[in-house]
Amino acid sequence: MSEVLDDRLLYQGAEWDFDTLRVIHDACAEIAGQELGLDWYSNRIEVISAEQMLDAYASTGLPLSYRHWSFGKHFAQHEAMYRRGLRGLAYEIVINSDPCVSYVMEENTATMQALVIAHAAFGHNHFFKNNRLFREWTDAKGILDYLEFAKGYVQACEEQHGEMAVERVLDSAHALMSHGVHRHRRRAPDLQSEQKRERERREHDERMYNVLWSTLPEKATTPSTSTEEERRRALLQLPQENILYFLEKTAPRLAPWQREIIRIVRNISQYFLPQRQTKVMNEGCATYVHHRILNRLHAQGRITDGHLLEALHSHTSVIMQPGFDDQRYSGMNPYALGFAMMTDIARIAEQPTEEDREWFPDFAGSGDAMEVLRYAWSEFRDESFILQFLSPKLMRELKLFHLVDDAGQPALRVDSMHDERGYRRLRRALARQYDPALTDADIQVVDVDLNGDRRLILEHYVQGGRLLEDQEARQVLRHLASLWSYDVVLREVETPGGAALREHVVSPPR
Numbered sequence: 163m164s165e166v167l168d169d170r171l172l173y174q175g176a177e178w179d180f181d182t183l184r185v186i187h188d189a190c191a192e193i194a195g196q197e198l199g200l201d202w203y204s205n206r207i208e209v210i211s212a213e214q215m216l217d218a219y220a221s222t223g224l225p226l227s228y229r230h231w232s233f234g235k236h237f238a239q240h241e242a243m244y245r246r247g248l249r250g251l252a253y254e255i256v257i258n259s260d261p262c263v264s265y266v267m268e269e270n271t272a273t274m275q276a277l278v279i280a281h282a283a284f285g286h287n288h289f290f291k292n293n294r295l296f297r298e299w300t301d302a303k304g305i306l307d308y309l310e311f312a313k314g315y316v317q318a319c320e321e322q323h324g325e326m327a328v329e330r331v332l333d334s335a336h337a338l339m340s341h342g343v344h345r346h347r348r349r350a351p352d353l354q355s356e357q358k359r360e361r362e363r364r365e366h367d368e369r370m371y372n373v374l375w376s377t378l379p380e381k382a383t384t385p386s387t388s389t390e391e392e393r394r395r396a397l398l399q400l401p402q403e404n405i406l407y408f409l410e411k412t413a414p415r416l417a418p419w420q421r422e423i424i425r426i427v428r429n430i431s432q433y434f435l436p437q438r439q440t441k442v443m444n445e446g447c448a449t450y451v452h453h454r455i456l457n458r459l460h461a462q463g464r465i466t467d468g469h470l471l472e473a474l475h476s477h478t479s480v481i482m483q484p485g486f487d488d489q490r491y492s493g494m495n496p497y498a499l500g501f502a503m504m505t506d507i508a509r510i511a512e513q514p515t516e517e518d519r520e521w522f523p524d525f526a527g528s529g530d531a532m533e534v535l536r537y538a539w540s541e542f543r544d545e546s547f548i549l550q551f552l553s554p555k556l557m558r559e560l561k562l563f564h565l566v567d568d569a570g571q572p573a574l575r576v577d578s579m580h581d582e583r584g585y586r587r588l589r590r591a592l593a594r595q596y597d598p599a600l601t602d603a604d605i606q607v608v609d610v611d612l613n614g615d616r617r618l619i620l621e622h623y624v625q626g627g628r629l630l631e632d633q634e635a636r637q638v639l640r641h642l643a644s645l646w647s648y649d650v651v652l653r654e655v656e657t658p659g660g661a662a663l664r665e666h667v668v669s670p671p672r
Contacts, residue, residue: 170463178272183207186276187283189464193455194284199532200451202287203262203302207279210265215255256282258290258433260302273472276465280455285448292540293443295436305433312426319419331420334641335406335427341605342406342428343435345598401606405620405642406431408607414616415647424645439598442544446500450535453477453501483560494592499560503547506556507534517554544596552592554585564591600625605652616648623657629664630654639668646670 172189173182187205194200257263264282266275290296301308320328335342402408406428410421437444452473460470483498484490508531510518519526525534538547564587594600604623611617622630635652643650652666 171466172276172459172464173272176271176273178275180209182272183209183266183275183279186272187279189459190276190280190284190455193458194280194288194451197458198451198454199536200284200288201292202284203260203291205283205287206261206263207283208263208265209268212267212269215265215267256286257305258286258296258300258302258437259305260291262287262290262302263306271472273465273469274476276459276469277452277456277473277476280452281448284455285451286444288451289440289444289447289539292536293436293440294541295439295543299436300433308429312430315422315426319423323419328423330644331423332427334644335424337638337641338405338409338645339427339431340602342404342431344404344407344432345435345602346403395609398607398610400610401608401621403604403606404428405605405607409642409645412610413646416645420645436543439543439545439596442494442496442500442503442596443539443542443547444500445497446502446504447535447539449477449481449497449501450504485561494595502556502560503551504535506553507531507538507551510553515555521553522551545593545598548596549589549593552589557585557588562588562592564588603630604657618642618646618648618650620650620652622652622654624654624663625657627656632666635666636668639666640671643668643670 172185178186187207194202255265257265262283264279264287266278266282270278290300290302296302316328316332398412399408406424409416410424410428413421416424456465456470456473459465460467465473481495481498481501483495484492507525510522510526511528511531511534514522514526528534538551542550564584604625605620606623607618608621609619611619630652639650639652647670649670650668652668653662654664654666655662
């Protein structure tokens with residue numbers, strides 16, 4: 163019997179080679195396709211060293227990215243902590259691309275390679291291909307070529323204009339990355355044509371720039387009529403939430419190569435937007451998939467008890483959720499919450515309680531857990547997923563409660579307990595922590611004083627009295643002023659009501 167079992171093993175000990183990776187991949191693919199019903203891009207698995215993984219960390223998870231000093235700074239920080247044993251390394255990094263590229267560390271054991279292939283090459287890969295946000299906002303076919311184009315373009319600019327000049331533009335663009343995305347529905351970027359259209363786009367932008375700034379008088383004259391005002395604002399596309407887009411199209415003194423670099427940073431920032439909005443779901447999906455696949459491989463006799471225990475040791479470490487009174491606590495672990503919710507949804511579909519039937523009548527007892535999970539992975543983002551699928555049973559198991567910190571009160575208040583009304587309030591409160599409309603500062607370009615000193619005017623729509631941190635806001639505004647070349651004004655206004663709360667004025671460096 164043991165000989166038959168040994169014949170079925172995917173690998174024997176901790177060692178592996180590329181044939182082993184191929185065998186592991188094919189075994190995972192069989193379970194992912196036939197039993198879990200997953201649909202993924204074709205896979206490309208690349209093996210990299212620990213140093214290369216640290217480098218990928220530093221460049222925001224994109225090993226093909228252009229060079230920038232901040233990446234080197236982050237690399238040094240990560241490397242120092244890793245060498246001193248204060249930080250482990252990710253077992254993998256995966257790129258949302260077609261084909262989907264998974265980078266795995268050569269230091270991984272065979273079991274860890276099996277885990278990360280199941281996790282990244284099938285879990286994340288399925289999520290990237292099928293989730294609505296990724297389908298609508300990213301260009302999986304074009305991203306790899308675009309990264310190569312971006313890297314080459316930045317390098318060519320450094321050779322032509324000098325590293326310091328390029329670095330200054332990248333510094334400022336990076337400071338504004340979180341305000342360099344379109345958050346409302348637009349056509350997905352066609353990254354495949356970016357390099358081909360770079361010259362054509364530059365000529366078009368210069369024409370639009372000339373139309374706008376040729377109407378600018380040397381000195382202030384009579385105020386604009388309402389028609390002229392409307393035409394000017396239409397040309398400027400105001401109000402505008404995407405500050406990098408506005409600068410790329412409108413900043414008066416930027417050279418064409420500087421505009422293209424801003425566009426590169428903006429496109430990469432847009433690429434990451436769905437990942438920021440689906441962290442819990444994406445990691446929960448990948449963790450649930452690798453857990454299902456590895457347990458199934460063990461049941462089939464293709465990995466041993468020892469292999470499974472090694473994988474479970476890593477798995478339980480990843481999904482560990484420190485308590486609120488633990489010094490390691492820093493909020494909800496997305497792996498822990500995501501995996502717990504995926505497991506709970508499967509339970510509700512297959513073994514529901516009466517409470518589950520009352521809360522989830524659409525799928526409780528349906529008998530097909532994967533159908534429900536595939537639907538959830540396809541149609542939701544973190545905020546709506548939690549609002550739709552977090553169950554009272556899981557809230558009890560996670561010991562969730564809601565504290566209200568009211569500056570006007572002398573003590574914290576426990577706002578939601580474990581009762582019918584409390585469950586719904588607790589679920590709404592947790593979901594709101596993942597709502598981009600509430601977590602991201604709403605800052606928009608609202609006007610430009612074309613008839614005067616060309617000041618750029620922005621407004622921050624303050625929610626719940628939460629003003630921007632003054633020093634940080636001024637540092638970012640300095641970068642904005644550097645790209646705009648004139649003074650920048652940021653008004654913080656109350657929402658609702660529109661009352662002015664504070665104003666920042668920053669001049670460009672001289």
